[in-house]
Amino acid sequence: MSTDLNSQGSSTPSRKRSKWDEGDDVEDLSAPTQVPIPKKRAKHSKHPRLPTDRVSSSPPPQPLPPTRRNYSVYVPPRTWHPTIQSSRSVYCYERLNQIEEGSYGVVFRAKDKQTGDIVALKKLKLDEEKNGFPITALREIHSLMTCRHENVVRIREVVVGDTLTQVFVVMDFIEHDLKTLLTNMPSPFLQSEVKTLMLQLLSAVQHCHSNWILHRDLKSSNLLMNNRGTIKVADFGLARRYGDPVGVGGMTQLVVTLWYRAPEILLGAKTYSTAIDIWSVGCIFAELLLKEPLFQAKGEIELLSMIFKLLGPPTKNSWPDYFNLPNAKTITLPSPQPAAFRSKFPHLSTSGIDLLMSFLTYDPEQRITAEEALQHPYFTESPLPKHPDLFGSFPSAAAGEKRRKVFDSPSAPARAANYNLLTELDM
Structure with a gap:
């Protein structure tokens, strides 16, 4: 049972409103029209006040009738802060279907009732928060507003529901995610398509890094x-x-999904840089080529073993700071062996192998940057990157679309040896 918060000392229950009510603002009719402001005390006059000044022939001022207001009496009027706008209600959108649920929120597909635009609504998980608004949500909103690319x-707005735990981030709706698309595609992307996708990914990562933003969870x-x-x-x-x-305490090590996690984080590095995003970009590059994740490990030790098998064990030349990392002493390195890039990617050109090895370099200081990768010769050799408009379209799993079932046409009948044609004499 809810109570009227605007009336002090009253326990009279107020009417419970439906979420579909037209009036979203509950307005207090008994509230004063203005916030009371203390008057400035008048200065003492040199001349004495005449007795006639104490008598006023005009009637006393009548109180103004109560007017509707949509904010508390303790909050300054909106005209005092014209740049601060109120958040819209989530009921301005019509929920269509749920797309996915992650660690930090649930994503829905919704429709704007005013414009008809299809958007993605991400509901932030605030039910178990005890220390106010979570820092992860603030970082996400700030990063999306900073990295306009x-x-x-693109983030459109932040809307709210009926309670303090119902906060939604409104973003553009995109039909596919790359992981689902790779799983459902009958064949992997062409080399020209891989180059186009990688150029777009590197451009976005370079833009984030130039704005001092680490993504820390790049994956397909x-x-x-x-x-x-x-x-x-x-x-x-x-x-x-x-x-x-x-x-x-340094930066947290609980970042990046396991299969895309850089080796310096696996070995306990307390400080890291943009190189962890570049390692994830290299894993995505390999996944586009293989049509499956490069390192499908069940744990961190198995992941390090798979990395050592592909790249060879680290040495003092390839990674001088390796032996100074906290977890390096607990790892037994395998015997020296050359990198296995060529056997793993037999159809990739020499420039492509060089770019992939530059992404998956042990030493973070020697790992290529996004800006340098955009200028790599791999993107200028044949075949050239395909224009995005020439990509094929696919059914959107996020929109609930299903691939049209292809019915196999019946095969031609096999003619038996003793088969006789039907003639008029048989009628």
């Missing part, structure tokens, strides 16, 4: 792709500014 998903399921061949980086739930002071 054609290959980064966080790359959205529309039916016009354009990908957009999404899910900035683990993103943060890496230019801020890291504090006494």
Whole structure:
């Protein structure tokens, strides 16, 4: 049972409103029209006040009738802060279907009732929060507002529901995510298509890094792709500014999904840089070529073993700071062996192998940057990147579309040896 918060000392229950009521603002009719402001005390006059000044022939001022207001009496009027706008209600959108649920929110597909636009609504998980609004949600909203780029998903607004735990981030709806698309595609992307996707991904990552934003969770399921061949980086739930002071404890190591996690994080590095995003980009590059994740490990030790098998064990030349990492002493390195890139990617050109090895370099200081990768010769050799408009379209699983079932046509009948044609004499 709810109570009227605007009336002090009253326990009279107020009417419970439906979420479909037209009036979203509950207005207090008994509230004063203005916030009371103390008057400035008048200065003492040199001349004494005449007795006639104490008598007024005009009647006393009548109180103004109560008017409707849509904010508390303790909050200054909106005209005092014209740049601060109120959040719209989530009921301005019509919920269509649920897309997915992640660690930091649930994503729905919805329709704007005013414009008809199809959007993605991400409901932030605030039910178990005890320390106010979560820092992860603030970082995500700030990162999306900072990184305005054609290959980064666009944030439209933040809307609210009936309670303080119902906060939604409204973003553009994109038809596919790259992981689902790779799983359902009958064949992998062409080399020209891989180059186009990688150029877009590197452009987005370079833009984020130039704005001092670390994504810290780049993976194929966080790359959205529309039916016009354009990908957009999404899910900035683990993103943060890496230019801020890291504090006494350093930066958290609980970042990046396991299969895309850089070796320095696996070995306990307390500080890291943009190189962790570049390692994830290399894993995505390999996944586009193989049509499956590169390192499908069940744990961190197995993942390190798979990395050592592909790249060979680290040495003092390839990674000088390896032996200074906290977990390096607990790892037994295998015997020296050359990298197995060529056997793993037999159809990739020499420039492509060089770019992949530059992404998956042990030493973070020697790992290629996104800006340098955009200028790599791999993108200028044949075949050239395909224009995004030439990409094929696919049914959207997020929109509930299903691939049309292809019915096999019946095969031609096999003629038996003793088969006789039907003649008029048999009628």
